[in-house]
């Protein structure tokens with residue numbers, strides 16, 4: 001095994017989803033460099049299918065939070081909440097969005113074609129994991145989220161994506177405050193087996 005391969009294996013196995021971060025700013029140049037490198041993920045469309053929207057300034061984070069909150073009102077997340085509970089949730093979301101150094105939304109192209117759409121999501125997930133690993137390499141924590149607002153077409157439009165793009169996830173980045181313990185992975189023999197010749 002080469003040294004580079006060992007480094008990659010360590011990077012993959014040591015990376016953890018980080019949900020609690022410092023609010024120390026992360027230079028945007030660092031993030032742009034990471035995105036440039038992450039874009040070497042494989043893809044099977046004519047051009048890379050992914051697109052990214054970043055919230056790094058106070059104004060951008062406020063707008064992102066407001067769009068999320070509008071979406072949650074629209075799709076009925078707060079239907080069973082009292083006004084008091086809704087205000088509490090609103091405040092905790094506001095704190096989260098405004099306190100996270102960098103948030104980004106990652107979308108993929110939609111082709112309205114089963115195989116092409118499958119490939120586009122696959123490629124975009126590879127791209128997202130590249131971002132997580134490249135962040136981890138620089139001690140930047142990331143959480144990949146699939147909260148309900150990403151499935152809201154009105155939110156997708158409001159945040160600036162085209163109608164032929166859909167959001168695959170959000171990433172929230174910051175220097176780790178707390179790194180959780182690894183979730184144990186299943187033993188190989190529970191999910192790997194040789195192809196059963198003539199199984200049918």
Ligand SMILES: Cc1cc2nc3c(=O)[nH]c(=O)nc-3n(C[C@H](O)[C@H](O)[C@H](O)COP(=O)(O)O)c2cc1C
Nearest residue numbers: 015016017018019143144145146147169180182183
């Ligand atoms: C497609 C996808 C969606 C995820 N969505 C969320 C989410 O909405 N909220 C969250 O806290 N973590 C989310 N995660 C992070 C997982 O919970 C995390 O990867 C998992 O617990 C394993 O932990 P590890 O990344 O530290 O190995 C998501 C991960 C993936 C791959």
